[in-house]
Amino acid sequence: MSQLYELSEVAEQNGKKGKPCWIIIKGNVYDVTKFLSEHPGGEDLLLEYGGKDASKAFRQAGHSSDAEKDLKNFKIGELRATTTPTTTTTTTAPIQVQPTLKDQDKEKRVSSPVPADDAEPMKKSSGFLCCC
Numbered sequence: 682m683s684q685l686y687e688l689s690e691v692a693e694q695n696g697k698k699g700k701p702c703w704i705i706i707k708g709n710v711y712d713v714t715k716f717l718s719e720h721p722g723g724e725d726l727l728l729e730y731g732g733k734d735a736s737k738a739f740r741q742a743g744h745s746s747d748a749e750k751d752l753k754n755f756k757i758g759e760l761r762a763t764t765t766p767t768t769t770t771t772t773t774a775p776i777q778v779q780p781t782l783k784d785q786d787k788e789k790r791v792s793s794p795v796p797a798d799d800a801e802p803m804k805k806s807s808g809f810l811c812c813c
């Protein structure tokens with residue numbers, strides 16, 4: 682099993698102040714300290730990614746398959762999979778939609794055969810009009 686490194690451990694080895702230069706490419710950790718001066722793309726490019734994830738930059742530089750194969754010569758381990766705490770976000774209980782007071786009110790009004798109270802004054806008034 683290969684050595685596992687925390688992201689913070691890798692970040693410390695950024696090639697600055699005489700420290701080793703480690704980079705991450707596709708979850709693997711590479712020590713490129715000895716390769717810095719030999720890199721055809723230049724030392725500065727590698728140092729720019731010292732202690733960081735260079736996966737995207739490595740891909741975008743359009744490296745040859747030989748360069749890809751070369752990678753294994755510098756591999757020192759793998760990045761430890763980050764286990765982000767999910768306890769706060771795993772409330773998967775289905776959301777129960779409770780009918781609102783308005784909805785309940787609507788149902789009552791629709792199903793009730795008796796007209797609402799405000800119909801009463803209408804009856805009275807229409808009775809009064811009929812008499813005339």
Ligand code: HEM
Pocket residue numbers: 704711713720721722723726727730735738739742743744745746747748751752755
């Ligand atoms: C362990 C990591 C790396 C290895 C082993 C490596 C290896 C190589 C090799 C063998 C070449 C010659 C061309 C080829 O065969 O593709 C090359 C070129 C190049 N590399 Fe890297 N490389 C590494 C990391 C990086 C990183 C992180 C960058 C960041 C941008 C980078 C940028 C470049 C560029 C721009 C060239 C082209 C140089 C030119 O054509 O003038 N490389 N690299």
